[in-house]
Amino acid sequence: MKKFIALLLAVMTLSVPVTAMAEEAGFDEYELGVEGEQEVGFMTMSMVYFQPVDMAPSDLAAPKEGSDLHIEVDLTANENPYSFPVDGWVPYLSIDYVIKDTEGKEVLSGSMMPMAASDGPHYGNNIALPEGEYSITLSIKSPAENGYLLHVDPETGVEADEFWTEPLEATWTGWKFVKEW
């Protein structure tokens, strides 16, 4: 009996790391909102979220401790007059977010930071948010605000004379946030 129990204990306990090894490494991103991918200006954008993460330098972003989730904006450029590579990431954006509950009351606002994860560069941040249903609106300001310049002379200039001046906006609704990590 004792041998059986010891064997059972060993098998069940060892099954954890063994099963973990069998699982594909990585992390799971949850889509945010019902809209999925959206065309915003010259970009295709989607939003995802997952568990809060550690970032470095640590004083440039909200810490993992005290945060409930990490939100990300994944974006790629389409054909555009600024010569950003098509299907590539767009740098130097300022992206602010406003999260509202189902009654339209603002529950959180802040800014996304540019950063890179194992799946590439994106804008994101750790945030503290209770479980519930929300909408999130992004306000995307042009790279000019962060000192990104455009060549505008006839020989080397890009198609556009300047970046957009009013922030681009996009909203994802019906986001059922449930913390599962």
Next chain:
Amino acid sequence: MLKYLWMVTQDLFVTVTLATWLHAILGRLYGKKGRVIHGTGLVTGVLSSLALAIVKGTSNRIISSHWNHYIYAFIICLTLAVIILSLIFGRKEEGTLTKGGILLCIAAAGLSAVLIFYQLPGVMLYPFSFNTMGNGYLSSYYMVRLAGLVLALILLFVYSCILYQCACHIRPLSHVTRLTCISAAVYALYCFGRYFVPWVNRAKWLNWPVKYNEDSFGWIGSWMMFTANYAMLFIWVIVALAALSLIICFAQNIKVTEPYENPAQKRKLRAKNRHYRRLSCTAAGALVIFTLVLTLVKSYDTRVVELSAPESFTVEEDRILVPMEAVNDFHLHRFEYQTENGVNVRWIVVRKPNSASYGVGLDACEVCGNAGYYERNGQVVCRRCDVVMNINTIGFKGGCNPIPLKYEVDGGNLVFAMEDIMAGEREFK
């Protein structure tokens, strides 16, 4: 400290209560054999949790949502098995382990193991996720957080020991079995809602052919959101059931009901009753502490700090003057100016320690927006992310620091150019 006190209590209360009751029931039904089998489940749960925590903490091979999805399925199935098997085989305290009894023991041990496996790895990993502000593992930052976690574990352990004694004493056993089955069923209902999280969130890994649709599958989404919005309700129901078990234990020990042959025996029975009444009261006291921790302490810890009132200053043409004597006390001072567009631009001033210079910046940062800063125990803290700022770096650009605001010292005043204040308008729109 408070944060980990309520978080660990919230994480483990249901697991501890259910596992304790199941241990008591199997012990009463099958004696030592029942306790050994259930104990095996408890040890397996703890060891598996340790293994999971190590793998999770040292690699990226654990995707919690995948594991939780299957854990919920196990909890639901094992709860059903425990309820059905206890109805069939758990009625009499026979003391001998029948074949049906073995099944009940295995189901109960499995349920306890899975409950522990669900919650304990996260608690084990808390000490590795404390934000020590770069002060290391021997700092007061770390120790205070660890103290909260350890205190919660001690409280839960003491509560479990006393609850076990009370559960072993309540007559008949069916009272305890019913309370356990109802509690497990309540928790299984909660897990049922959580089971559908990957589906409603359209996680790719499940690859389910049916996508979430509000019209066709609304009730599942609604139940999932109910479990999300009212997660504490499920815990409160189990707190109430635990309290009920203690009331039953107390009520059964007010008077001596057993037969006795002489006054000495009666005194002995009265002493035993008194002992169980005290146990019930102590466990009830622990429940009151847990209730306070999960209500008052939690709401205090997660409260939104109100910003201090803005202070006065003088406007002189296109300049704003703040008297230095008003901000020389090394405390945080907040100022606010309403622009022509009706936007209230806030900024903060704090004199730096051991220095004649000032930390000056907008009451906003690039990370948390215009949440603002407040003073806590002489430190400047971000109201949104609770990060403690280094006062000496306030005024420097970047990250969690307040967005710098230019100023000059002139005639005993800190002087701010109106155009710099106006430039901060975009942060407060």
